[in-house]
Amino acid sequence: MREGSALSNRMLFKLFALPSVLLVLAFVGLHFFGSFLPDLFSGSAVFEGLADGSRAAALWIGAGLLLASLVWFIVCFYRLWRWSQGNSDCCFTCGGIVDQKHGRYGPYKHCLACGKNEKI
Numbered sequence: 001m002r003e004g005s006a007l008s009n010r011m012l013f014k015l016f017a018l019p020s021v022l023l024v025l026a027f028v029g030l031h032f033f034g035s036f037l038p039d040l041f042s043g044s045a046v047f048e049g050l051a052d053g054s055r056a057a058a059l060w061i062g063a064g065l066l067l068a069s070l071v072w073f074i075v076c077f078y079r080l081w082r083w084s085q086g087n088s089d090c091c092f093t094c095g096g097i098v099d100q101k102h103g104r105y106g107p108y109k110h111c112l113a114c115g116k117n118e119k120i
């Protein structure tokens with residue numbers, strides 16, 4: 001890699017941004033549905049059922065998001081590993097990991113490290 005760690009940090013950040021957000025959402029969701037909403041609804045009899053439902057759903061929502069983020073982390077580590085072995089496509093400019101995307105002008109590769117696009 002030409003420009004060293006700044007580019008590679010940026011690439012890693014972009015690669016792991018989404019699973020990290022999911023991981024945070026899992027804990028936020030667990031807290032939100034597990035204690036914030038039930039507390040909010042606990043005062044009124046009308047919403048008592050909703051509070052119970054929210055408490056019951058909290059664990060499932062939290063577990064679901066946690067699982068999704070774990071799977072995503074594994075996929076990202078797999079991509080990183082394949083890239084480090086030289087088995088995946090890489091950027092024509094800096095050699096970073098590329099995403100395959102479909103744009104208005106057809107499929108292209110978007111570099112996660114330097115941000116350049118290349119037509120396929």
Ligand SMILES: [Zn+2]
Pocket residue numbers: 091092093094095096111112113114115116
């Ligand atoms: Zn690049």
